[in-house]
Every structure is written in C-alpha cells, then in structure tokens.
Amino acid sequence: MDTPVTSPTILMVPGLRDHVAEHWQTLLEAKLPNARSVPPLELDKLSRAARVSALDEALAAIDGPVILVAHSAGVMITAHWARAHQRPIHGALLVTPADLESPMPQGYPATDVLRDNGWLPIPRERLPFPSILASSENDPLCNAQRATELAKSWGSLIVDLGKVGHLNPAAGYGPWPQAEALIESLR
Numbered sequence: 001m002d003t004p005v006t007s008p009t010i011l012m013v014p015g016l017r018d019h020v021a022e023h024w025q026t027l028l029e030a031k032l033p034n035a036r037s038v039p040p041l042e043l044d045k046l047s048r049a050a051r052v053s054a055l056d057e058a059l060a061a062i063d064g065p066v067i068l069v070a071h072s073a074g075v076m077i078t079a080h081w082a083r084a085h086q087r088p089i090h091g092a093l094l095v096t097p098a099d100l101e102s103p104m105p106q107g108y109p110a111t112d113v114l115r116d117n118g119w120l121p122i123p124r125e126r127l128p129f130p131s132i133l134a135s136s137e138n139d140p141l142c143n144a145q146r147a148t149e150l151a152k153s154w155g156s157l158i159v160d161l162g163k164v165g166h167l168n169p170a171a172g173y174g175p176w177p178q179a180e181a182l183i184e185s186l187r
Contacts, residue, residue, distance in 0.1 A: 008065040012037035015072030024176035048118035068092040089129040091186030099142035
C-alpha cells in the first residue's frame with residue numbers, strides 16, 4: 001500500500017512590520033488552504049532571537065513538509081533560523097530581502113539598533129534546503145546587486161521580478177499571483 005504524499009504546509013514568515021492587511025503574504029495565506037503564518041510578536045519586536053524562536057515554534061506545530069515564504073526581514077529571520085536549527089524544509093521562497101547591513105530609509109531601524117538586536121551580520125552560509133530569491137530592480141531596502149550576492153551565498157536560484165519596489169502595499173502590491181507559481185516550482 002502506497003503512503004499518501006502530504007502536500008507541504010506553506011508557512012509565511014513576515015518581516016518586521018508583521019501582518020499587514022493588504023500585503024500579498026496576508027492575502028495569499030487567506031487564499032491557500034494549507035497556509036499559515038508565524039504569529040506576530042507582542043514584545044521584543046526588534047529582537048532577532050525572538051523572531052527566530054517564533055519561527056521555530058511555528059514550525060514545531062506543523063507535521064509534514066513545509067515551504068517557507070519569507071518577505072523582507074522575514075528572509076533574514078529564515079537565514080538566521082537555518083543557521084541554528086536542523087528541521088527539514090521542503091523549500092523556501094525568499095522575496096525582496098531587506099539588506100539590514102546597509103542603512104535603511106527613514107522610518108526603519110538604524111543599523112546600530114539592528115546590530116544591538118542581533119540581526120548583524122547577515123548569515124552567508126548556504127541554506128540547507130532549496131530556495132528561490134525573488135528580487136526587485138528598484139527595491140529601496142536592498143539593491144539588485146546585493147540581492148544577487150545574498151542569493152549566491154545561500155545557494156538560491158535568483159528570479160528578477162523587475163521594478164516592483166519592495167513588493168509591498170507601499171509599492172502598490174496587494175495580491176501577487178506570481179507567488180503561487182514560484183511556490184509551486186518548489187514543490
């Protein structure tokens with residue numbers, strides 16, 4: 001008797017702003033029957049350790065294969081988590097990472113604040129699972145060259161999304177249908 005193949009759970013890993021109502025991750029989670037999200041933090045919102053712990057706790061609650069779908073600082077949470085944990089991951093879609101080592105635009109945490117909260121340096125080890133890094137040509141939080149360097153370090157396939165800004169509501173994105181095709185390619 002064949003064992004049924006379990007469809008991977010899609011786990012959204014949001015960035016520092018957590019869950020935004022009109023964000024593509026929030027909309028995609030509501031659309032996909034097998035999707036869930038790392039819960040928002042109530043305390044220690046800037047703590048890298050707390051974010052990595054929240055991701056690990058969310059993963060511990062899932063039986064079977066998982067595809068991570070990370071955006072912005074969620075990409076960095078994923079990279080930090082992979083450095084310290086040994087759970088098999090089916091794959092990861094890493095979307096418009098935030099380059100936390102470079103000065104961020106006004107309204108975002110300063111580099112020294114990020115360093116003090118454990119975010120720096122950005123892990124450069126090869127990820128122990130297949131990954132796609134989807135980058136933007138005009139992302140104010142990570143230039144295309146830097147995204148390419150991170151993708152190479154992590155062993156990620158890079159996908160150029162064109163000029164999509166930071167691929168968030170501020171850049172004009174709510175639904176992002178291409179996410180489903182990229183997730184499907186990781187299955």
